[in-house]
Amino acid sequence: MPELPEVETVRRVLEERLRGLRITAYKLGQPTFYRRPPDLKHLIGSTVEFVRRRGKYLVVGVSGRRELVLHLGMSGRLAFGAAGPHLRFQLMLQGEILGFHDARRFGRVGCPLPELGPEPLDSCFDPAYLHKALHDRKAPIKALLMDQRIVAGIGNIYATESLFQAGIKPRRPAGRLSKPEMARLVKAIKTVLRRAVKLGGSTLEDAAYLDPLGRPGRFQKRVSVYGRSVGACGHALKATRKPISGRTSLFCPICQK
DNA sequence: ACGAGTACCTGGCAGC
DNA sequence: TGCTGCCAGGTACTCG
Known part of the structure; x- marks a missing residue:
């Protein structure tokens, strides 16, 4: 059940590992995972510039001001490499594959970022x-x-x-x-x-x-x-x-x- | 607009 | 041992 601290931990690892890498392809898993399969073609060829977190959402920022939004739901897990159970999504980068595994399928890939309240660790949350x-x-x-x-x-x-x-x-x-x-x-x-x-x-x-x-x-x-x-x-x-x-x-x- | 409830989904475990 | 059924919970939805 990833909440802010877990998602923030994931963010730090991703930023460290993915920044500067070019996205070369992506692969969607079983269509049942997606309400509407996201079209992420526009990400191909762009380079990861940062990974930020908003609430429990991860936002991968790439060149050309585009973004890939991810939500881990409650059982979602990101891992490097294509191996593992319940693989729903893969992001291929130069020399790296990021896999999104999610047994319970509450996770989201390529969804819009909804309206959210303030970050609890911001000073405006007082x-x-x-x-x-x-x-x-x-x-x-x-x-x-x-x-x-x-x-x-x-x-x-x-x-x-x-x-x-x-x-x-x-x-x-x-x-x-x-x-x-x-x-x-x-x-x-x-x-x-x-x-x-x-x-x-x-x-x-x-x-x-x-x-x-x-x-x-x-x-x-x-x-x-x-x-x-x-x-x-x-x-x-x-x-x-x-x-x-x-x-x-x-x-x-x-x-x- | 708000509050309450439920569907989604499946691994793991209690209870028989 | 093997089965059933319930529980976990983030989000999006409906209903009153």
Whole structure:
């Protein structure tokens, strides 16, 4: 389940490895993967100039101001070389092949970049912004943290961790958070994400996230709540009875108010 | 406009 | 042992 820290880790590897290489061809896998098979002919012959990240999206910028947008979905994985299971897409470059593997097929290649909220690690994502975005909303805070139009790049793992860190129950109506709580939440999100980026993201037991060089993340060892039965606080964790945004949610009934 | 719910998809695992 | 069925979740969709 790649979220911001995992995608950022992938971005760094790709930029290092692909920058300056010319795209020579591409190959689409089974058509069932694509809602509409993307036409990427215009990329052929251009050179990779940078790889940027926007939320959970990867954007490969090539010469001539063209771009290739990728989304890893929840099981998508990029790897060098054409070998591997569930190969959906291949990008051939000078002396390099980038393969997109995706068992669950939630990933996207060549899609448009949608409208997204601010990057959580940008300075414009601050308590004033969050207050403005949430003060009139009644949905659970966790659902809105995972809403990519409010803030980009946060999914179940990092929403869960951030809310624990900030001491806020995931079901709380977003608009009822106090200003100090919003400030705490912003701080928690930034702290959790920075730390996760530093550790190369999270590789959970079932969802085998690996970077394009096959390396796992190390943040899972530092997780406080997600996937645990006892929190970092030492208390037994609880799962919300009803899912939030269709997702199960773990929290500490003592530390989170 | 908002909030809730569901479809998409398949590997892995619990339970029988 | 082998089967069934449920769960995981990012995004896009529908419905009220």
